[in-house]
Amino acid sequence: MPPSPRGYECGVYSSKLDAFFLYGGLVYPGVRIEGVILNPGEIWVFHFSNFSWSLLDPVSPAGPRGGHQCEMDLSGDNAIVTQGIPDNETSFNSFISDVWKWNLATNTWTNITLETGNRPVGRWLFSFERFPGTNIFLLLHGKRILNEYRTDIWKFDADTYEWTELSVTDQPNPPKELAAYALTSKKWLLMMGGDADGNLTLTETCPPPLNPCFAIVNPTDDNFFLRLNLHTNSADWDIGEPQVFEHRTTPHRHGVIVKMKPYLYFYGGHDWDGTHGIGEIFNTLLWANKLPNKYWD
Numbered sequence: 001m002p003p004s005p006r007g008y009e010c011g012v013y014s015s016k017l018d019a020f021f022l023y024g025g026l027v028y029p030g031v032r033i034e035g036v037i038l039n040p041g042e043i044w045v046f047h048f049s050n051f052s053w054s055l056l057d058p059v060s061p062a063g064p065r066g067g068h069q070c071e072m073d074l075s076g077d078n079a080i081v082t083q084g085i086p087d088n089e090t091s092f093n094s095f096i097s098d099v100w101k102w103n104l105a106t107n108t109w110t111n112i113t114l115e116t117g118n119r120p121v122g123r124w125l126f127s128f129e130r131f132p133g134t135n136i137f138l139l140l141h142g143k144r145i146l147n148e149y150r151t152d153i154w155k156f157d158a159d160t161y162e163w164t165e166l167s168v169t170d171q172p173n174p175p176k177e178l179a180a181y182a183l184t185s186k187k188w189l190l191m192m193g194g195d196a197d198g199n200l201t202l203t204e205t206c207p208p209p210l211n212p213c214f215a216i217v218n219p220t221d222d223n224f225f226l227r228l229n230l231h232t233n234s235a236d237w238d239i240g241e242p243q244v245f246e247h248r249t250t251p252h253r254h255g256v257i258v259k260m261k262p263y264l265y266f267y268g269g270h271d272w273d274g275t276h277g278i279g280e281i282f283n284t285l286l287w288a289n290k291l292p293n294k295y296w297d
Contacts, residue, residue: 002053003044008124010070012079014104020046021056021104023081026066038064038087043107061109062100067124070102073158074135078103080158083142085124095122095144099156112161119163120154127181129189131230135159138183138228141175149175149196153226153235170237172224178253182264188295189226190240192266195253205272218272249287261296264289 009025022044027037041064043057068084081100097120098113113119126142140153153166176194183189196218205218225240255269265288271281 003042003055004039006039008066008068009039010068010081012070012072012104014072014076016076017104018048019104020048021079022046023060023062023070023102024065024068024084038066038085040064056107062098062102062111065096068096069126069128069139071128071130071137073101073130074133077105078158080128080130080137080156082128082139082156083120083123083126093145095124097122099161101158114161114163117163118165120152120165121150123150125177126150127179127191129181129183131183131186134186138189140181140189140226141177141179143177149177151175155230155233164233166228167232167234168236169234172237180252180255180257180266180269182257182259184259184261184264184291184295185297186230187228187297189228190257190264190295191224191226192249192257193252193255193269244289244291250283250285252283255283262290262293264291 003022004027006025006027009022011020011022013020024041025039027039040058041060041062042055043060045054045056046052047054062081063086065084065086068081070079070081072079079102081102082098084096086094086096098111099119101110101112102108103110120139121144123142123144126139128137128139130137135158137156137158138153139156142150144150151168151171153168155164155166156162157164172191174196176191176196179194180192181189182192223240225238226235227238228235249266251271252269253272256267258265258267265286267286269283271283273281
């Protein structure tokens with residue numbers, strides 16, 4: 001039996017175990033976004049050896065959560081799990097800022113949250129990726145309450161369990177949530193799409209009879225590069241090269257990017273056309289972008 005339909009879960013693939021691990025997420029009892037209920041922290045495994053699902057744990061030691069992220073560490077044995085929302089509050093005023101190390105082979109969870117020192121505030125709908133060839137992760141953006149967009153950027157060292165906030169210049173304006181990110185090297189990160197609330201109201205986003213609605217949406221299709229300098233713990237946004245991104249994707253939020261050098265493949269996400277409510281238009285187009293070698297160095 002497969003897991004029930006859900007969203008805002010996290011998942012990782014283990015090449016050593018040849019299995020896909022899925023943790024948490026939100027389930028929806030109705031056709032619209034109201035009445036969100038958090039799935040009770042389930043852990044599911046898809047086994048490629050026999051193409052079957054199994055429930056590994058009905059409640060993760062890290063507890064129920066949604067809108068979190070998990071990413072494999074350099075060893076390929078553990079997933080690093082962080083952030084998210086912990087319960088079924090429809091106002092989303094409760095956020096998690098802890099960090100867990102999850103050994104996939106033994107399903108052993110270790111809370112590696114630092115009790116002292118700086119760390120990012122709890123959030124959801126953010127990006128969390130590992131720098132290629134390192135055990136250092138990049139966390140950026142995300143959202144808290146309705147109109148609180150996060151623009152801070154952090155590095156997490158999975159060997160020392162330490163967070164470092166980067167000094168950032170030239171922030172995108174307006175800030176966005178639910179963009180798609182691809183960390184292609186130790187220097188470059190690509191951000192595509194996302195949502196900026198702007199000055200819209202809930203009624204404008206979800207006109208009658210779509211009300212009530214909890215999401216203010218004004219999708220944009222900008223493409224940005226984030227250039228990272230790891231020696232000085234700084235980062236600066238750059239619009240990128242027109243010749244690389246002269247073909248723009250359709251407006252989207254919450255899509256996914258798959259990295260298969262030299263291509264980036266972008267798929268899915270929600271659209272919004274000013275008439276239908278968010279979540280009623282699903283982008284089924286697949287986009288491919290061939291990047292120059294310098295973005296993979």
